[in-house]
Amino acid sequence: MDQSPPDQTSARMPEKPTIEGLEAKWAQVWEEQGVYRFDRTKTREQIYSIDTPPPTVSGALHVGHVFSYTHTDTIARYQRMQGKEVFYPMGWDDNGLPTERRVQNFFGVRCDPSLPYDSSFTPPDEPGKQQLPISRRNFVELCEQLTVEDEKVFEALWRQLGLSVDWTMTYQTIDDNSRAISQRAFLRNLARGEAYQAEAPTLWDVTFRTAVAQAELEDRERDGAYHAVTFHRPDGGVVTIDTTRPELIPACVALVAHPDDERYQPLFGTTVRSPLFGVDVPVVAHPLADPEKGTGAAMVCTFGDLTDVTWWRELDLPTRPIIGWDGRILAEAPGGLESEPARTAYARLAGSTAFTAKQTIVEMLRESGDLVGDVRPVKHPVKFFEKGDKPLEIVTTRQWYLRNGGRDQLLRERLLARGAELRWHPSNMEIRYQNWVSGLNGDWLISRQRFFGVPFPLWYELDANGEPRYDQPLLPEDDQLPIDPQSDTPAGFTEDQRGVAGGFAGDPDVMDTWATSSLSPEIAGKWTIDDDLFQRVFPMDLRPQAHEIIRTWLFSTVVRADAEFGTLPWTDAAISGWILDPDRKKMAKSKGNVVTPAAMLEEHGSDALRYWAASGRPGTDTAFDIGQMKIGRRLAIKILNASKFVFGVGVGPALAFDASAVTEPIDRALLARLADVVEDATRSFDDYNYTRALESAETFFWSFTDDYLELVKERAYGGRGDDAARSARVTLATAMSVIHRLFAPVLPFVTEEVWSWWQEGSIHRTVWPSADDVRAIAGDGDSAVLDAAGRVLSQLRKVKSENKVSMRTELAAARVSGPDAALAERAADDLRASGRIVGDLTFAAGDSDEPGVSVTLAPPDALPAPPALPAPPA
């Protein structure tokens, strides 16, 4: 029998293994032993750093989170097993509008920046019907209070899912460090001229009353209508234009047509008079005017759309603004509408929303006879803020911008080159970056007229009239950061000078949430806060993220790192797909309740959910599939049972990788196959393809249990002597050791459990298996032997299955023919044992091209007594 010292494996193995409770058990051990704790004494080359996406904590948890975060975790675990010290922090995105809205609803308050801070303020127990106005600082305090609670829920979920995050290294996008780093980065952008202020037409959300950036836009199909409206020529003729926004007639500053459009060429340089308001406007030529659209002539307004802005800028037209920050028609008529009829007409519109104004003006046009024919309904794309529900207006405001190549060809080309330098997984995602950067039409607007966010860290002197002097902002000292210019005072001033002539005023705006998120590598790595740490982790290795925010998060992060460090922020970007849930409607309707990730984890188990997530290939949108979770659960249970069985035949850790003992061809064949699997899984993980790595391991494992284990079972028990048994046991021990580790990145709980039965220490801190090590003990192993023996075994089973007899039914004789015969013969004794062939087993190689196994079934009483089964080792 086996001479290796007895081990404790069987003692540590439960009688009836189960996957229930493994999450709680191992999550606790990992935490207590600090298995995933980052060792910051390691140097940059020894470290693998991950720029984790900080989830929006006030958003709902959904299975999409589980999906993409699992992908990253499999990579983190793989790299850790490859010997890298993994820097894997977790951030919480608690900055921005979602948090603001949640706080408003949760506490029943709203921010009124004009109110003073009330240090004794406590929110009402129940949100009242009227939102309670509170100061900005009080509001921000409530935001912080609520996000802490949200973050606890997220962390608990992530721990249960088994993310190998170092939970001592969390950050928030609104915490002091993040604010200081955001403000510092901005001030450095400002000093280098990358950030600047400008008063310009801005896309404006009338609900949130804030400017929005190009990256936050989306087009939505909306019902509109063409209105044919007449403008009057001095000679009494008319020019008809088509417009979907007749309410902007008072804002009209010109009519425009294409320079080659013969219909309008005679009019260029003349003026026409607008209907209702009688304002004379020039007729001008511009190539952007499309002769095919409408009548070929268009009204240029302040501002109906971005084309209007282009025309205004390039044709040097005046402005005639009529829409205010609240989306309503301004009380005061713009310049040029001084005539009595114009004032009267304008008065009918003043104060109404754009929607109402449109109805009013259509009536007025009908009365005056300037509306030609009927309005023609049309569906057309309209620009919206992605979080808003009213169309955007364009309003001229003073805003902060950051150069991103949108107005600078050299910078744009440099950023395009950065995109090409980055390694994309999958590679085709790079085209989205290139498309976006190539299509930028302006710099990045980073200021928002909101409350909960990182404030712009500066103040303005007020002149004798109380007007801010924007050209010379007052800047804080670097060591003061973070500051809030609404409550902190600039050097040389006292608080009582705030807002008074000759005093100062803080910049009222906060930064776009992406202006902070774009610094996530700097924030996670504690740039300027802990430079020793930062130089160990930056530039990072991996940015995992979803494809729809390539234009925002990925691009803006590249912009910031390029500006500050002249480098990419990471070498690799792994882009995960989305969860498609065709059944979501059905589920909600029939069940009446939403299935949360927590419930899924509870029902199917963490490893099962991770298995489902890992089955979604990188960058590929994947169906939400309970079936995959069940398969994952079954796999986890199979790993438990197979491990228990293998250890039950006397396999212990000392046997693994004993090259001298593996003598049987089938054992060598298995190890040769396993070496190929390790090689494939390793290559796949190196290429960020966790799906292929898992598939490879899984395919091997099922054939291992279905065929190999069946074939060698009896021999491993000692049925054919000690040497043959030892060959099987060494092979089993080696295979177990490798299989456990191959599955560890995807199934961390069940692999840790089985590993603990026979090995010391966490599997997640052990070394990834080496194909060379396995191949070294496989010797001359030929995996074709395994395949051939498997097929023959399958044929033997088929005979029994077709004859509807038990698999333990004995066969009087069997004859293997065809191409498999010669190979399978090398596993003859194992085939005889697993097929329970008591008589002759013959192999007729080369007598037929048809694979075949012919079998003689004998009546039970004609058979000799079967040999007694060997007893399992005690």
Added chain:
RNA sequence: GGGCGUAUAGCUCAGCGGUAGAGCUCUGGUCUUACAAACCAGCGGUCGGGGGUUCAAGUCCCUCUGCGCCCACCA
């Protein structure tokens, strides 16, 4: 309108130049000294349509169609 992706068994998907694959479902069987929420076996596809390249095409090229996503100046 432009770009990217995708179309293989009832379902979810692998395969990407050399005799059609896996899992699930379905059908039949088996308590086989790890596993009956298990195991064994079987049924099931002219690889979206049409051209082309090649000795050979789910696999490469062209084209059409469907679906998904991203982008695009709202007259």
